[in-house]
Amino acid sequence: MRRLPIYFLIDVSESMVGEPIELVQEGMSSIIKELRTDPYALETVYISIIAFAGKTQKITPLIELSNFYAPKLPIGGGTSLGIALDFLMNDIDTAIQKTTMEQKGDWKPIIFLFTDGNPTDRVDSVFERWNQKYRSKTNLVAISLGDNTDARLLGRITDNVLMLKNTDAESFKKFFKWVTASIKTTSVSVSATSDDGLHLAPITNGYLSKIDLEKYTNSNIDENFAVILGKCQATKRPYLIKYQKRLAPSEFSDFVKNVLEYKLVGAYPIDNNYFDLSEAVKSSKTINTAELNGFPNCPCCGNPYGFSHCGCGNVMCTGEAEVNRCPWCNIEARFSAGTGSLNITRTRG
Numbered sequence: 358m359r360r361l362p363i364y365f366l367i368d369v370s371e372s373m374v375g376e377p378i379e380l381v382q383e384g385m386s387s388i389i390k391e392l393r394t395d396p397y398a399l400e401t402v403y404i405s406i407i408a409f410a411g412k413t414q415k416i417t418p419l420i421e422l423s424n425f426y427a428p429k430l431p432i433g434g435g436t437s438l439g440i441a442l443d444f445l446m447n448d449i450d451t452a453i454q455k456t457t458m459e460q461k462g463d464w465k466p467i468i469f470l471f472t473d474g475n476p477t478d479r480v481d482s483v484f485e486r487w488n489q490k491y492r493s494k495t496n497l498v499a500i501s502l503g504d505n506t507d508a509r510l511l512g513r514i515t516d517n518v519l520m521l522k523n524t525d526a527e528s529f530k531k532f533f534k535w536v537t538a539s540i541k542t543t544s545v546s547v548s549a550t551s552d553d554g555l556h557l558a559p560i561t562n563g564y565l566s567k568i569d570l571e572k573y574t575n576s577n578i579d580e581n582f583a584v585i586l587g588k589c590q591a592t593k594r595p596y597l598i599k600y601q602k603r604l605a606p607s608e609f610s611d612f613v614k615n616v617l618e619y620k621l622v623g624a625y626p627i628d629n630n631y632f633d634l635s636e637a638v639k640s641s642k643t644i645n646t647a648e649l650n651g652f653p654n655c656p657c658c659g660n661p662y663g664f665s666h667c668g669c670g671n672v673m674c675t676g677e678a679e680v681n682r683c684p685w686c687n688i689e690a691r692f693s694a695g696t697g698s699l700n701i702t703r704t705r706g
């Protein structure tokens with residue numbers, strides 16, 4: 358039986374922390390559950406999951422549906438699309454069976470690329486390698502989760518660039534149904550007619566749209582999120598504090614009607630493998646605390662102050678005790694409620 362390999366290349370950068378990564382995880386489970394009830398898919402579909410942030414990690418090697426279990430997705434720092442695509446090409450070289458005189462190889466692999474931001478690494482030479490050798494032998498569908506990506510950049514590696522406009526639970530649900538339907542139609546078409554072209558399911562209701570790359574102009578691509586890395590003093594576990602940019606009415610001026618601010622979305626514990634998946638170079642982007650609206654408790658130990666700033670430059674949690682030990686630099690210091698504003702390092706997203 359010839360296999361239909363499906364790759365999911367998933368951006369797990371910091372801006373995905375919280376609801377988006379959970380929704381993608383649920384979505385993956387729903388795809389698998391649904392495909393297992395489909396006789397064509399069950400016979401042909403093999404699935405692999407590759408996650409990327411600053412670095413890339415193979416979460417699941419190409420495996421048949423019946424043996425696949427949707428894994429927990431990690432979070433890392435950065436969005437190295439170049440490294441991820443390189444990784445994928447190397448995997449295709451080793452995992453995909455080529456057609457030879459003796460045997461028919463695998464059907465054309467389908468790759469679903471999910472990303473919510475722009476690459477933080479260099480992509481030119483990788484894109485060239487992709488376009489010369491892999492593009493025509495695969496079906497790549499690039500999906501922007503939210504409107505924070507550069508569709509023209511994604512358009513350099515595929516004609517199929519789609520955008521999921523809203524990233525709420527309902528939109529994600531519909532979107533993953535669409536992914537499932539697209540896999541089903543392709544698995545029917547390879548089984549029935551040996552045609553391994555891409556057969557995407559129709560898009561209805563407008564929650565998802567195909568980008569017309571001819572007409573697409575680079576509208577102001579701006580980062581919607583600011584994410585700050587903290588570490589828990591009690592548990593030594595890292596966590597991410599996520600803020601979303603929004604326009605808020607000005608409290609001070611009648612002339613300036615709206616000011617930009619970052620509103621707290623939440624704080625989320627993450628695993629220590631965050632550091633394995635992150636770029637080695639620390640981000641040089643900062644954000645001023647005066648722009649932030651809302652400060653969280655520690656999501657790991659419940660300490661009331663999740664956004665305390667140590668002299669070493671890092672963010673940690675503190676409790677009511679006057680003296681605290683920084684989990685980053687291990688120095689004991691007195692903390693007091695901050696007055697005035699200061700610049701805090703943001704993650705690379």
Ligand SMILES: [Zn+2]
Nearest residue numbers: 589655658674
């Ligand atoms: Zn804590």
Ligand SMILES: [Zn+2]
Nearest residue numbers: 667669683686
């Ligand atoms: Zn410190």
